[in-house]
Amino acid sequence: MKTLQQIRRDLHQIPEIGFQEVKTQAYLLEEIESLHQQRLTVVKWKTGIVVHVKGLNPTKTIGWRTDIDGLPIEEQTSLSYESTHQGYMHACGHDIHMTVALGLLRQINQTPINDSMVFLFQPAEEGPGGALPMRQWLKTQHPEFLPDIIFAFHIAPEYPVGTVATRPGLLFANTSELFIDLRGVEGHAAFPHRTKDMSVAAASLLLQLQTIVSRSINPLDSAVVTIGKMTSGTVQNIISGHARLEGTIRTMDAQTMDTVKNRIEALCKATEIAFECQVDIDYGSGYYQVSNTPEMTVDFLKFADQHQATISIECDAAMTGEDFGYFLQEIPGLLFWAGVDSIYGLHNAKLNPDEKVIDYLVPFAESYIRSLSNHDNF
Ligand SMILES: CC(=O)N[C@@H](CCC[C@H](N)C(=O)O)C(=O)O
Numbered sequence: 310m311k312t313l314q315q316i317r318r319d320l321h322q323i324p325e326i327g328f329q330e331v332k333t334q335a336y337l338l339e340e341i342e343s344l345h346q347q348r349l350t351v352v353k354w355k356t357g358i359v360v361h362v363k364g365l366n367p368t369k370t371i372g373w374r375t376d377i378d379g380l381p382i383e384e385q386t387s388l389s390y391e392s393t394h395q396g397y398m399h400a401c402g403h404d405i406h407m408t409v410a411l412g413l414l415r416q417i418n419q420t421p422i423n424d425s426m427v428f429l430f431q432p433a434e435e436g437p438g439g440a441l442p443m444r445q446w447l448k449t450q451h452p453e454f455l456p457d458i459i460f461a462f463h464i465a466p467e468y469p470v471g472t473v474a475t476r477p478g479l480l481f482a483n484t485s486e487l488f489i490d491l492r493g494v495e496g497h498a499a500f501p502h503r504t505k506d507m508s509v510a511a512a513s514l515l516l517q518l519q520t521i522v523s524r525s526i527n528p529l530d531s532a533v534v535t536i537g538k539m540t541s542g543t544v545q546n547i548i549s550g551h552a553r554l555e556g557t558i559r560t561m562d563a564q565t566m567d568t569v570k571n572r573i574e575a576l577c578k579a580t581e582i583a584f585e586c587q588v589d590i591d592y593g594s595g596y597y598q599v600s601n602t603p604e605m606t607v608d609f610l611k612f613a614d615q616h617q618a619t620i621s622i623e624c625d626a627a628m629t630g631e632d633f634g635y636f637l638q639e640i641p642g643l644l645f646w647a648g649v650d651s652i653y654g655l656h657n658a659k660l661n662p663d664e665k666v667i668d669y670l671v672p673f674a675e676s677y678i679r680s681l682s683n684h685d686n687f
Pocket of ligand 1 (some may be wrong): 391401434435436463484485486556557570594596629630631655
């Protein structure tokens with residue numbers, strides 16, 4: 310049997326983006342198939358997997374969800390086990406998330422609890438979003454695998470290993486992707502008056518977008534409009550006829566998302582008039598906020614407080630997005646941060662989570678799950 314460290318390193322080498330996690334799915338299936346199958350039912354969904362572990366005397370089903378996708382980032386860690394998929398990296402820790410889920414699955418399968426468990430290996434968390442369609446599929450095709458309560462964690466580079474952090478209620482923001490295409494007229498650099506320059510239009514729009522949060526959102530509310538990518542033009546002496554802005558919107562309040570989108574649409578219309586061009590907006594995929602079930606989260610933090618090896622923190626909400634919010638929309642549960650002590654943050658090409666988190670978190674999660682299965686107070 311492979312060590313969990315080996316599994317994490319193997320998975321780290323094969324990052325794949327949303328709904329293309331073919332090798333990842335095959336690797337996970339091989340590991341799952343190597344376990345005693347007596348209590349297991351394994352079903353594939355797209356590039357994801359659902360594993361049901363039958364309890365000894367089940368009255369409920371406890372869910373554990375992990376995301377499985379990587380990011381389109383060129384890794385710069387120089388680790389001996391760095392990504393073999395050029396241009397792709399597990400830069401958000403999903404390799405650690407999967408490994409912990411497999412470790413917990415091994416433990417629960419080896420020494421079952423009274424209740425049943427369902428492990429959801431979910432594709433496409435970074436986009437376009439696997440949680441919502443997976444939830445719908447479970448509801449319609451496999452309601453017997455729908456958990457009564459559900460848990461997930463996310464690595465947190467800023468905390469040391471052994472730290473868990475979460476909060477009752479809102480933890481992560483509402484999100485929407487944002488893609489804006491500006492189409493004008495390309496032409497010779499020496500004759501600007503015969504063109505409609507989309508580099509200038511995009512630059513102007515980019516700056517105007519920055520006024521939304523500062524001038525249209527109540528300062529006591531919170532929002533983010535980030536343009537992470539801006540492309541325009543072909544070569545230095547041709548005026549660009551096409552530019553594209555790619556970004557993301559984050560809001561703490563679901564209604565604030567509408568306010569931000571209304572302002573974006575107004576500024577795009579104004580850009581069309583000002584620069585005599587066509588501007589098209591595509592909101593891509595959006596995620597519902599992650600809102601933890603309050604009583605369960607208070608109990609979780611109490612459990613963590615009493616756990617010998619754990620530092621527990623009631624943290625602030627963050628502008629991160631997570632499609633786990635779609636599971637919590639219908640199923641009680643919570644998401645928590647787990648410290649991995651890296652000077653480089655999430656989505657950074659040098660992110661290097663401390664693998665000790667695996668040996669800490671599997672027993673922590675196992676004892677938490679066992680404590681829940683001994684109670685029927687939810
Ligand atoms: C935990 C994390 O980093 N999640 C991602 C989710 C991305 C959602 C979507 N693709 C977007 O960019 O809006 C995040 O960036 O917060």
